[in-house]
Amino acid sequence: MPEVALPRLDHASRRHRHWGDHVFRLLARCAALSLLGLVVTLVLVMGRAALPSMRAFGWRFLVTSTWDPVAEVFGVLPLIYGTIVSSMLALLLAVPLGLGAAIFLAELAPFWIRPPIAFLIELLAAVPSVVYGLWGIFVLAPFLRDWIQPTLGASLGFLPLFQGPPYGIGMLAAGVILAIMILPFIVAVSREVLLAVPNTQREAALALGATRWEATHVAVLRYGKSGLIGAILLGLGRAIGETMAVTMVIGNRPEISLSLFAPGYTMASMIANEFTEATSDLYLSALIEVGLLLFVVTVVVNALARLLVWSVGGPVQRGRE
Amino acid sequence: MEGLSVGAAFLTLAPLALIFAFLLIRGASSVNLSFFTQLPKPVGEPGGGMANAIVGSLILIGMAACGGLPLGILGGIYMAESRDRRLPHAVRFLADVLNGVPSIVIGIFAYTIVVLPMRRFSALAGGVALGIIMLPIVLRTTEEMVRLVPASLREAALALGIPEWKMLLRIVLPAARAGIITGVMVAVARIAGETAPLLFTAFGNRFWQHGLDQPIAALPLQIFSYAISPFDDWHRQAWAGALILIAAIFLATLVVRFVTKGRYQGVR
Numbered sequence: 001m002p003e004v005a006l007p008r009l010d011h012a013s014r015r016h017r018h019w020g021d022h023v024f025r026l027l028a029r030c031a032a033l034s035l036l037g038l039v040v041t042l043v044l045v046m047g048r049a050a051l052p053s054m055r056a057f058g059w060r061f062l063v064t065s066t067w068d069p070v071a072e073v074f075g076v077l078p079l080i081y082g083t084i085v086s087s088m089l090a091l092l093l094a095v096p097l098g099l100g101a102a103i104f105l106a107e108l109a110p111f112w113i114r115p116p117i118a119f120l121i122e123l124l125a126a127v128p129s130v131v132y133g134l135w136g137i138f139v140l141a142p143f144l145r146d147w148i149q150p151t152l153g154a155s156l157g158f159l160p161l162f163q164g165p166p167y168g169i170g171m172l173a174a175g176v177i178l179a180i181m182i183l184p185f186i187v188a189v190s191r192e193v194l195l196a197v198p199n200t201q202r203e204a205a206l207a208l209g210a211t212r213w214e215a216t217h218v219a220v221l222r223y224g225k226s227g228l229i230g231a232i233l234l235g236l237g238r239a240i241g242e243t244m245a246v247t248m249v250i251g252n253r254p255e256i257s258l259s260l261f262a263p264g265y266t267m268a269s270m271i272a273n274e275f276t277e278a279t280s281d282l283y284l285s286a287l288i289e290v291g292l293l294l295f296v297v298t299v300v301v302n303a304l305a306r307l308l309v310w311s312v313g314g315p316v317q318r319g320r321e
Numbered sequence: 322m323e324g325l326s327v328g329a330a331f332l333t334l335a336p337l338a339l340i341f342a343f344l345l346i347r348g349a350s351s352v353n354l355s356f357f358t359q360l361p362k363p364v365g366e367p368g369g370g371m372a373n374a375i376v377g378s379l380i381l382i383g384m385a386a387c388g389g390l391p392l393g394i395l396g397g398i399y400m401a402e403s404r405d406r407r408l409p410h411a412v413r414f415l416a417d418v419l420n421g422v423p424s425i426v427i428g429i430f431a432y433t434i435v436v437l438p439m440r441r442f443s444a445l446a447g448g449v450a451l452g453i454i455m456l457p458i459v460l461r462t463t464e465e466m467v468r469l470v471p472a473s474l475r476e477a478a479l480a481l482g483i484p485e486w487k488m489l490l491r492i493v494l495p496a497a498r499a500g501i502i503t504g505v506m507v508a509v510a511r512i513a514g515e516t517a518p519l520l521f522t523a524f525g526n527r528f529w530q531h532g533l534d535q536p537i538a539a540l541p542l543q544i545f546s547y548a549i550s551p552f553d554d555w556h557r558q559a560w561a562g563a564l565i566l567i568a569a570i571f572l573a574t575l576v577v578r579f580v581t582k583g584r585y586q587g588v589r
Contacts, residue, residue: 180336
């Protein structure tokens with residue numbers, strides 16, 4: 001006789017659920033709550049581990065430049081500088097390319113070519129960070145060192161940005177690698193934002209006599225502007241947290257330098273390099289504080305990005321990033 | 322202007338072609354049977370392979386799946402089915418937050434909750450870190466896939482008197498099975514390439530490990546340490562390892578794309 005829960009017609013049948021339903025609901029709710037608990041625990045545990053460093057240094061941690069494990073003085077200003085500069089450089093390179101590619105995919109390309117190109121761009125996102133770093137050390141850095149940096153130094157060397165010996169490894173290499181890594185995200189989200197713009201906008205512009213580019217520029221881009229800014233912010237969030245590829249090509253020097261040719265350091269790569277080498281509790285606590293800072297910054301940037309992307313044509317479901 | 326846009330699209334693809342080309346050029350010659358079956362040789366001796374790293378990666382992925390899969394799938398079913406008011410929204414938001422957290426921060430978290438109490442680096446810590454990364458991906462894809470199951474299927478089951486939990490487990494879940502499996506493969510492809518969280522949880526090992534509470538080798542970790550080393554032979558092996566890693570990940574991505582093409586339009 002199969003197990004059947006016959007609904008009773010005289011009471012509200014909700015009260016007479018099968019006992020299995022209660023168990024299953026409890027299990028499912030616990031599973032969902034585990035995610036909640038995980039995030040809360042992450043913040044609490046890391047906050048507590050970073051507390052000794054926060055007590056010892058306070059705000060000086062963020063604004064001083066000395067990173068001296070022997071004397072146990074820690075200041076992360078060069079790391080913040082390095083993270084910002086490498087991310088900004090990446091955005092500078094990736095945003096025009098990414099937006100251009102997104103416009104191509106959403107507006108201009110013939111329909112048969114869109115899926116393969118979109119798929120190939122998504123493959124870029126599947127490449128692991130460490131493989132980008134490997135390629136960066138042995139292919140990109142020598143290329144920068146032998147071709148790009150001497151040319152830039154010779155022609156634009158009066159700018160402090162392009163002075164100094166061409167190592168290959170350095171801030172420029174990190175920026176280029178980061179740009180390649182965030183390109184697929186910018187393209188994918190921008191493309192969805194552009195596709196979410198209602199067709200009436202394009203048609204109105206074309207009806208008024210605009211050329212195809214003018215219609216795209218005036219109607220679509222302007223309408224989707226906040227969403228596109230959201231896509232850019234998402235790329236920024238990725239660039240800030242990127243660890244392995246940057247560690248391998250940035251040169252690992254915790255000093256502020258105006259030149260893009262110079263080696264630098266980012267928050268994530270310092271954690272990667274020094275975490276297992278930390279010799280004292282305060283050292284470890286300082287590194288965990290850097291991690292906490294990284295966490296807060298990426299959460300804020302990502303939340304802002306999502307808000308902006310949602311404001312264009314409703315929630316854009318991103319199951320992947 | 323349109324030409325610029327076309328140029329941008331193809332310039333975006335150029336790095337992919339370059340990376341793949343160099344991987345093949347530098348790595349293909351070093352991939353042979355000994356690469357898959359031998360342990361790393363001592364520094365300075367040529368030869369050796371990455372057998373322990375490949376097996377180690379598989380073990381770590383398996384451990385991550387032990388925690389990440391049940392929690393993720395059950396949680397995804399909860400998100401798709403529950404009629405609670407606020408918890409699903411909170412969980413959805415937090416899943417996106419967790420997705421955006423840099424993986425090295427998750428590594429720090431796993432360090433503080435597993436490595437510090439155990440007082441050793443271990444495969445368990447690495448598995449925990451990768452499981453945490455896997456969880457939000459599996460949860461969100463399961464939710465989307467379960468939502469796609471037509472309501473008529475559920476209503477038919479309930480009309481026949483089947484209890485809700487059985488309906489979910491025996492009818493809805495198998496109906497969403499293909500989509501959930503592809504979601505799991507996407508998550509596995511992502512964690513297979515993760516290095517940063519493993520740096521101070523699994524830590525790496527040049528030999529076979531003797532238990533899950535010991536440090537364990539992993540393919541991305543091995544690639545990293547070989548790439549930044551000063552030895553040419555190790556560089557060659559790093560290229561080979563990277564080629565294998567990317568081949569596996571691309572294969573998984575291709576299979577996912579092939580399976581979901583046309584079946585779940587507009588949902589990723």
